[in-house]
Amino acid sequence: MRVIITIQHPAHVHFFRHTIRALQAAEHDVHVLTRERPMALLLLDHYGIEYDVLTGPFDSPVKMVVGQLRYEYNVFKAVRRLDPDVITAIGEPAIAHSSTLFDVESVLFTDTEHATLGNALAFPFARRVYTPDCYEDDIGSKQVRYPGYHELAYLHPNRFEPDPSVLSDVGLDPADRFVVLRLVDWNAAHDVGDSGFEDVADVVESLEDTGVRVFITAEGGVPEAVEDHRLPVEPHRVHHLLYYADLFIGESATMATESAVLGTPGIFVSTSRRGYTNELEERYGLVFNFSGQDRQTQAVTRGISILDDYDQETWDDRRERMLADKIDTTQFIIGRITEAADRRDRVERSSRDRAARS
Structure with a gap:
């Protein structure tokens, strides 16, 4: 055909x-x-x-x-x-x-x-x-x-096998803890009128106070104060990094879901919602959605809570339950x-x- x-x-x-x-x-x-x-x-x-x-x-x-x-x-x-x-x-x-x-x-x-x-x-x-x-x-x-x-x-799992060498690509040891933060440029037709974070530098500082490193991946520019946090990895290897991350937080519903299906908790910050991120929160507890006026504060608070009480076995169990249904x-x-x-x-x-x- x-x-x-x-x-x-x-x-x-x-x-x-x-x-x-x-x-x-x-x-x-x-x-x-x-x-x-x-x-x-x-x-x-x-x-x-x-x-x-x-x-x-x-x-x-x-x-x-x-x-x-x-x-x-x-x-x-x-x-x-x-x-x-x-x-x-x-x-x-x-x-x-x-x-x-x-x-x-x-x-x-x-x-x-x-x-x-x-x-x-x-x-x-x-x-x-x-x-x-x-x-x-x-x-x-x-x-x-x-x-x-x-x-x-x-x-x-039929399509993806994580590659641990991605950690050394960004200067990490297997025991290091880190977060991936995603910024979008809001230029897509379906993003018009939406918004996410109000102060990216504050998000980075608050998360790093827990002892993790924060890597930023962005569609457009990054505030000068956090430019040195840009992710130094090739785009096709980002999913491998998400697999080993302790947390994803960002303005991309797609990347929040990618993290979730890999067993990494995802936090989605946007004034709009999605049916799939809602389900991943309500049914599986793998994504947390924040869309209200104080979305940044609530998202960072949840992120800190996840990092403080982190238990990989919990996220793996939730992932397995999701995969059994999908x-x-x-x-x-x-x-x-x-x-x-x-x-x-x-x-x-x-x-x-x-x-x-x-």
């Missing part, structure tokens, strides 16, 4: 990379289309995934609108040229629109309820919308829920793409049969 996969965010590279390898190993034809996002391109290059860049970066609302229109037009051209059996993406309106325009099977994944604009543009045109079972919105009859998280497409998401992705291709094949054979009879 011929498959088009579109990438809009670095996390999407991780979500699809094992699927891409499996499809290619089975001699299927996979085409990856992406926007010009430096970190996503860096990861695609690292994993040896070939791709076509369809549009440049945009850093303002006007450029975002123009860029999206250009991107959609280029996706249309690619679908018309490649004539795929299936097109798939995470929350991407362009593939839903292309599937309708060219009568192609689309496989749309999403886990972000508050991506309201993208969802409104994509859902009416999608053939199927696949969501984790903790997704809090009801999309209707085209929604298919599954027991998993996006992050289990690449961090499930699936290897990559297997689910591959299954849905194959299922969609089979549907298209059945429709085409039926159409040929009718034409032959007439």
Whole structure:
């Protein structure tokens, strides 16, 4: 089969990379289309995934609108040229629109309820919308829920084995305690109007008072006072560092979840919430969400409490309970793409049969 996969965010590279390898190993034809996002391109290059860049970066609302229109037009051209059996993406309106325009099977994944604009543009045109079972919105009859998280497409034990050499990469000994802190730039369409920390330097100082080291990973700039805390590790090795961390705290729901599924407690600080981080808190006690006006103070207080009473066995037990309930998401992705291709094949054979009879 011929498959088009579109990438809009670095996390999407991780979500699809094992699927891409499996499809290619089975001699299927996979085409990856992406926007010009430096970190996503860096990861695609690292994993040896070939791709076509369809549009440049945009850093303002006007450029975002123009860029999206250009991107959609280029996706249309690619679908018309490649004539795929299936097109798939995470929350991407362009593939839903292309599937309708060219009568192609689309496989749309999403886990972000508050991506309201993208969802409104994509859902009416999608053939199927696949969501984790903790997704809090009801999309209707085209929604298919599954027991998993996006992050289990690449961090499930079937897919990930931690590499302890990452510790020496950042100057740590196995006995050293440390925290990973994540800052986002709030430029994504679904992040507009959201915010997280108010004083990053204060967060770092408060956590380090417990005796841990704090490493910062950021999409954009870092306050000068904590610039020396930037994480000195290659992006594709961050998950290994998260596995060995004592705590994650940050403005990224994705990284909070990545930490949780690796058995590291995660603290998510943002004015918005997610169904999956809510479930990881309420059902498994692996993530703690803080979204109110005093979110920074509450988050730091919880972080200090976790560090003061740290017990790795507790987090491992919670992780195992979660994994017992969830699936290897990559297997689910591959299954849905194959299922969609089979549907298209059945429709085409039926159409040929009718034409032959007439």
